[in-house]
Amino acid sequence: MNVSKYSKVDQNILLEYIYDDSNLISEPYNIIVNIKDGVNSFISASSSATNNIESNQLFLIDPVSNNYGIMNTSYYSFLQQQNYSASTPIQYDTIKIHLPINYTFGQYIGCYAKVYTYGYDNKTLFEISNFYFDLTNVSKSYLLNYTAPPLLFQEKLWGKYLQINIPSVNALSSQRTNNVATLNSINSNLTNGMGLSITSPVFIDFHFINTSQTINNVTTYLLAPTVTTTIPQTPDYQQLGLNIQHATDGDYFQIYGTYNGSAAGLDLFIQNALTNGSNYTIQYNITMFEQNIQGQTTTIVVSQNFDQPIEYRPIIKYSTTTAIIDVEMNLIDSVNNSSITREASYGMLQDEVAKYSLNLSKINLKNANKPIIYNTRSSGLLNGGMGNANGSSGSGLSNGSGASNITIQSVNIPYPVLADKAHIIAKSTNVINQDGTVFYGLGQIMINIFPFDNVIQFIIAQNVVKSSLSLNNATSIEYLDMSSMGDIEMEFTNSTNTISIPIYQSIGLTQSNLAIGQAVFLIPQTQITNIRNIYNTGNNVFYITSTSNNTTTVIYTGLYQMYDSITNINDLNSNVPTVTPSANTTPSIIDDPTATLQTAIVTRKLVSDANQAPPIQAKPGSQYYTSGTVSNG
Numbered sequence: 001m002n003v004s005k006y007s008k009v010d011q012n013i014l015l016e017y018i019y020d021d022s023n024l025i026s027e028p029y030n031i032i033v034n035i036k037d038g039v040n041s042f043i044s045a046s047s048s049a050t051n052n053i054e055s056n057q058l059f060l061i062d063p064v065s066n067n068y069g070i071m072n073t074s075y076y077s078f079l080q081q082q083n084y085s086a087s088t089p090i091q092y093d094t095i096k097i098h099l100p101i102n103y104t105f106g107q108y109i110g111c112y113a114k115v116y117t118y119g120y121d122n123k124t125l126f127e128i129s130n131f132y133f134d135l136t137n138v139s140k141s142y143l144l145n146y147t148a149p150p151l152l153f154q155e156k157l158w159g160k161y162l163q164i165n166i167p168s169v170n171a172l173s174s175q176r177t178n179n180v181a182t183l184n185s186i187n188s189n190l191t192n193g194m195g196l197s198i199t200s201p202v203f204i205d206f207h208f209i210n211t212s213q214t215i216n217n218v219t220t221y222l223l224a225p226t227v228t229t230t231i232p233q234t235p236d237y238q239q240l241g242l243n244i245q246h247a248t249d250g251d252y253f254q255i256y257g258t259y260n261g262s263a264a265g266l267d268l269f270i271q272n273a274l275t276n277g278s279n280y281t282i283q284y285n286i287t288m289f290e291q292n293i294q295g296q297t298t299t300i301v302v303s304q305n306f307d308q309p310i311e312y313r314p315i316i317k318y319s320t321t322t323a324i325i326d327v328e329m330n331l332i333d334s335v336n337n338s339s340i341t342r343e344a345s346y347g348m349l350q351d352e353v354a355k356y357s358l359n360l361s362k363i364n365l366k367n368a369n370k371p372i373i374y375n376t377r378s379s380g381l382l383n384g385g386m387g388n389a390n391g392s393s394g395s396g397l398s399n400g401s402g403a404s405n406i407t408i409q410s411v412n413i414p415y416p417v418l419a420d421k422a423h424i425i426a427k428s429t430n431v432i433n434q435d436g437t438v439f440y441g442l443g444q445i446m447i448n449i450f451p452f453d454n455v456i457q458f459i460i461a462q463n464v465v466k467s468s469l470s471l472n473n474a475t476s477i478e479y480l481d482m483s484s485m486g487d488i489e490m491e492f493t494n495s496t497n498t499i500s501i502p503i504y505q506s507i508g509l510t511q512s513n514l515a516i517g518q519a520v521f522l523i524p525q526t527q528i529t530n531i532r533n534i535y536n537t538g539n540n541v542f543y544i545t546s547t548s549n550n551t552t553t554v555i556y557t558g559l560y561q562m563y564d565s566i567t568n569i570n571d572l573n574s575n576v577p578t579v580t581p582s583a584n585t586t587p588s589i590i591d592d593p594t595a596t597l598q599t600a601i602v603t604r605k606l607v608s609d610a611n612q613a614p615p616i617q618a619k620p621g622s623q624y625y626t627s628g629t630v631s632n633g
Contacts, residue, residue: 006341014151027045039125110133128169242257489502
């Protein structure tokens with residue numbers, strides 16, 4: 001998380017405190033003990049890139065004249081330095097001192113900022129930094145950087161800044177074990193074991209430097225009166241957010257701030273802040289980036305109706321592939337000029353970039369093909385329901401003059417054939433309807449999954465009840481109404497993978513009708529391999545689930561088997577019926593019909609009487625009969 005808090009200490013000085021929990025640093029550090037004042041100060045080692053090093057530090061020499069000297073333990077004997085090796089990585093926060101692009105401190109020669117907080121007793125002061133910048137010292141010029149692009153804050157461009165990194169006071173105060181500062185931690189070494197306060201804010205004293213004087217190569221500075229600002233240890237308004245989203249009712253973007261996840265929450269927060277003495281306005285800075293080209297920044301200030309989104313439609317002049325909308329939101333307190341900043345970006349790909357090009361072209365439909373559309377009507381309604389003039393019925397189509405001269409040619413539209421149909425009930429036991437239909441309870445059904453597209457229809461009952469009020473004691477079926485249950489899906493899952501099959505609105509008779517418990521699922525062939533992998537892990541359970549408001553519940557669960565699995569194939573082979581040939585089933589040979597003019601064919605029958613003579617084979621040109629009782633078949 002990267003959160004900035006701004007505080008304006010002068011019309012030309014803007015302090016920015018950046019909370020950055022991703023800025024973790026582990027490096028040697030020093031503790032300066034001022035025996036004269038009894039104040040301990042944290043200083044990074046001279047090799048540090050934080051700029052919070054000894055040569056950039058001042059300390060108070062004379063509080064009456066406001067005279068400060070450069071930190072130098074070898075010259076000032078009352079300054080004692082304690083060196084420590086690198087500790088475990090710890091969060092460092094960043095302080096930026098922003099200046100206008102053309103500002104050179106006016107009558108001053110620089111500035112000084114002291115960062116400090118209280119100890120665990122909330123009485124003893126401990127210094128985190130004593131950073132200073134001398135404009136007249138050429139060796140310090142590297143500290144002044146340029147902001148690209150310039151920061152726009154309260155209608156002023158801030159184009160230069162000074163920056164230091166300091167240990168997060170919240171991270172230091174959290175270095176406690178059993179309610180005691182952790183041994184050999186910065187928290188313990190800086191405070192002599194006391195630890196920093198976990199409730200005290202971070203104080204920043206800002207001074208302009210009036211003049212400097214150097215005597216015997218020792219430079220001291222006279223400072224202007226102080227301006228103090230406070231920063232909380234942890235960022236305020238962690239629930240404050242910024243959203244950029246494409247509008248659902250047109251080709252434009254909606255930009256709005258949120259608090260606790262909603263724009264209405266932000267409006268309520270700002271209204272409640274009025275009772276606490278804060279008066280907030282919101283400033284949105286919207287910048288369009290086309291590939292590497294930065295466009296103009298649009299600034300919008302909102303002072304009321306904070307829950308209403310900003311409607312923004314970009315104009316893309318150069319790019320045809322990608323573009324980025326970059327938005328900075330500043331929540332500004334007009335009472336103390338403090339500010340909280342949030343940033344967000346929206347990246348557009350080629351299909352979206354085309355919507356916002358510089359020139360929009362209309363589609364020319366002048367020469368477009370206009371098809372002739374006929375309305376179909378039943379033959380009984382043609383010509384007022386009387387048929388044609390010749391007495392024959394109409395064809396169902398008319399050219400408008402009453403004549404039926406249009407030929408109807410039916411076109412068969414292919415649709416998936418229902419591969420399986422199952423009656424199930426959302427109970428644990430099976431229930432039999434009066435027509436003999438079995439509604440299978442939870443886990444009581446087994447379905448086959450074929451290695452191709454599978455269309456499976458489930459008819460789901462909630463209850464099957466016999467009505468005692470009916471004379472014939474008929475059974476009534478209460479089908480499960482799933483129309484308001486959210487997203488209905490069929491799922492195959494194990495510990496590592498989940499396959500979700502949504503409701504399939506097919507063509508033909510296999511329609512889904514959730515209101516009466518009918519759900520059709522199409523398992524495409526492309527998912528068969530994934531389902532087979534789940535099946536091979538030993539998990540052959542499927543679920544029919546309902547998901548609403550991020551909550552998923554089970555409507556029904558059953559078993560499935562892969563039809564082409566080795567186990568099922570073996571079962572199929574073992575259950576195939578076999579036919580053993582016998583004397584009574586041996587087919588007779590029919591003579592060639594070309595050899596004789598007439599042939600009588602007698603079907604051989606099995607005679608139940610054991611004494612009955614065997615059937616006599618007929619010869620060409622004659623007829624024979626058998627007597628006796630013939631058994632069935």
